[in-house]
Amino acid sequence: xxxxxxxxxxxxxxxxxxxxxxxxxxxxxxxxxxxxxxxxxxxxxxxxxxxxxxxxxxxxxxxxxxxxxxxxxxxxxxxxxxxxxxxxxxxxxxxxxxxxxxxxxxxxxxxxxxxxxxxxxxxxxxxxxxxxxxxxxxxxxxxxxxxxxxxxxxxxxxxxxxxxxxxxxxxxxxxxxxxxxxxxxxxxxxxxxxxxxxxxxxxxxxxxxxxxxxxxxxxxxxxxxxxxxxxxxxxxxxxxxxxxxxxxxxxxxxxxxxxxxxxxxxxxxxxxxxxxxxxxxxxxxxxxxxxxxxxxxxxxxxxxxxxxxxxxxxxxxxxxxxxxxxxxxxxxxxxxxxxxxxxxxxxxxxxxxxxxxxxxxxxxxxxxxxxxxxxxxxxxxxxxxxxxxxxxxxxxxxxxxxxxxxxxxxxxxxxxxxxxxxxxxxxxxxxxxxxxxxxxxxxxxxxxx
Numbered sequence: 001x002x003x004x005x006x007x008x009x010x011x012x013x014x015x016x017x018x019x020x021x022x023x024x025x026x027x028x029x030x031x032x033x034x035x036x037x038x039x040x041x042x043x044x045x046x047x048x049x050x051x052x053x054x055x056x057x058x059x060x061x062x063x064x065x066x067x068x069x070x071x072x073x074x075x076x077x078x079x080x081x082x083x084x085x086x087x088x089x090x091x092x093x094x095x096x097x098x099x100x101x102x103x104x105x106x107x108x109x110x111x112x113x114x115x116x117x118x119x120x121x122x123x124x125x126x127x128x129x130x131x132x133x134x135x136x137x138x139x140x141x142x143x144x145x146x147x148x149x150x151x152x153x154x155x156x157x158x159x160x161x162x163x164x165x166x167x168x169x170x171x172x173x174x175x176x177x178x179x180x181x182x183x184x185x186x187x188x189x190x191x192x193x194x195x196x197x198x199x200x201x202x203x204x205x206x207x208x209x210x211x212x213x214x215x216x217x218x219x220x221x222x223x224x225x226x227x228x229x230x231x232x233x234x235x236x237x238x239x240x241x242x243x244x245x246x247x248x249x250x251x252x253x254x255x256x257x258x259x260x261x262x263x264x265x266x267x268x269x270x271x272x273x274x275x276x277x278x279x280x281x282x283x284x285x286x287x288x289x290x291x292x293x294x295x296x297x298x299x300x301x302x303x304x305x306x307x308x309x310x311x312x313x314x315x316x317x318x319x320x321x322x323x324x325x326x327x328x329x330x331x332x333x334x335x336x337x338x339x340x341x342x343x344x345x346x347x348x349x350x351x352x353x354x355x356x357x358x359x360x361x362x363x364x365x366x367x368x369x370x371x372x373x374x375x376x377x378x379x380x381x382x383x384x385x386x387x388x389x390x391x392x393x394x395x396x397x398x399x400x401x402x403x404x405x406x407x408x409x410x411x412x413x414x415x416x417x418x419x420x421x422x423x424x425x426x427x428x429x430x431x432x433x434x435x436x437x438x439x440x441x442x443x444x445x446x447x448x449x
Contacts, residue, residue: 010197012197012201012240012385013240014437014441015436015437015440016202020082020200024082024083027080027082028055030124031064031124031125033051035125036051036076036078036125037049037050037066039076039128040066043115044068047068047069048069049068051065052066052067052073057080059080060080060083060084060091060305061078061305062077063077063078064078065133073132074114074132074133075131076129077129077130078124078127078128079091079127079128081122081123081127082122083200084196085197085200086191086199088120088122088127090191092116092129092305093178093179094178094188094191094305094307094308095304095305096113096129097177097178097179098177098184098280098307099113099304100179101184102304105169106166107165108161108162108165108166108301109134109298109299109300110301110302110304111131111133111134112132113129113130113131114132115128115130116128116130134291134300136291136292136293137292138287138291139155139287139288139291139296140287140288141320141324144287144320144321147296151296152296153348154295155292155298156348156349158296158297159345160345160348160353161352161356162285162298162301163349163362164349164362166280166281166282167315167361168361170276170277170278170279170280171186171278171279171309172278173278174190174220174221174222174278174308174311175187175188175189175190175213175218175308175309176188176217176307177308177309186216186218186278186309187218188216188217190217190308190309190310191308192306192308193283193284194382194384195209198232202239203239203240205232205236208231208232208235209232211228212224212225220275221274221275222269222274222275222276222278222311223269223274225310225314226265229382229384230265230381233258233261233381233387237255237384238426241429241433242430242433242437244423244429245430245431245433247427248423248424249409251426252410252420252423253405253409255419255423256412256413257392257395258387258391259412260391260395260400261387261391264377265381268313268372268377269313270313273312276311276312279309280308281308281309281310281314281315282301282307283304283305283306283307284303284306285301286320287320289301289302290302312365313378314378315365316375316378317342317346317366317375319376319379321345322334322337322338322340322341323338326379326383326386327386327390327393329373330376330393330394331393332397335376342370349363349366373390376390376394377390
């Protein structure tokens with residue numbers, strides 16, 4: 001087992017990450033607060049403003065906080081172009097379309113859009129999004145375990161209201177939104193944090209996507225989306241220079257787990273949902289994207305940049321109720337601990353759903369989907385390095401308990417002689433990659449000394 005850290009949402013290739021972060025830091029350093037204030041003022045009749053607190057850098061944006069003389073506050077969000085494989089314009093296009101839809105069709109609390117600009121120029125301030133500033137504290141993973149029962153109920157009620165409404169935003173196909181004069185439409189290829197990272201690392205997931213999507217980049221079936229994600233995982237493993245770095249045994253183990261995961265997915269897929277519904281997801285609904293008040297009520301949902309339309313089986317509840325790392329949920333005891341909290345959340349959701357809509361649509365769907373770690377299958381499909389963890393920790397125990405893993409891997413490798421040659425090549429690539437990464441690390445230490 002060595003598919004990289006189970007901590008998701010970070011570049012796995014150290015060499016690429018070093019380059020991207022260097023470019024990102026230079027990008028941010030080139031932005032002056034005076035420029036940001038002038039930009040904000042130009043969207044408010046030239047009124048004078050100032051930055052009232054230090055800028056905050058996220059993974060894909062840097063935020064500046066400006067305050068006008070009359071007390072009004074805005075957030076100027078500047079996309080970090082070096083961290084966006086498909087460009088700032090594409091990212092903002094989907095984000096803005098989704099926010100407009102959310103404000104029109106739901107009561108989910110989001111910041112009001114003041115102004116924006118979409119441009120393919122990679123320079124700072126050529127693309128931006130200005131939002132109203134919302135008072136509140138950012139939720140953190142460490143907060144979750146320290147809540148009182150009342151605070152937990154308050155958070156769960158707020159989240160339930162959000163998910164109940166998102167579930168009912170349906171579209172005829174899978175993809176990302178774009179907004180035109182007629183409103184939001186699914187007319188762009190699916191982009192997620194994982195796909196963005198794969199593209200940055202040179203794994204070319206977009207080439208795989210193009211084989212499955214139509215001329216608009218969208219998909220019309222759940223099966224096509226699932227097959228595409230499986231192919232993306234195979235492609236990433238095959239192309240990544242750091243997917244096999246220890247020895248051939250580690251590589252064979254990983255290749256085997258990709259195979260048994262594919263078999264498990266084939267049984268997991270619900271063919272009744274082949275043609276929909278296709279529903280809206282936030283794409284990164286983690287604690288750090290939630291602003292809460294003192295009672296832990298959600299007052300604002302931030303960062304809709306990775307929102308997309310997905311098949312219903314990929315509409316997942318929060319997986320962070322019991323543990324911030326979803327790969328740990330593949331341990332049966334940890335998953336049952338999660339279900340204890342999830343069931344409490346589900347009971348609150350069921351009550352709210354009946355009160356608001358007179359039915360239990362999402363409640364019943366999630367009550368069924370939680371069985372056999374179904375949420376984790378969808379999560380692993382959309383985060384390719386999680387596949388190895390899920391297969392090793394869950395599928396082995398559920399489907400092959402009592403059967404020696406090493407013997408199974410050896411039999412698998414012996415079924416096709418090309419597999420051994422493939423892993424041998426991957427190990428050579430991994431050894432060369434590790435050597436290059438060590439040189440880079442040593443040079444970085446020397447520069448910092």
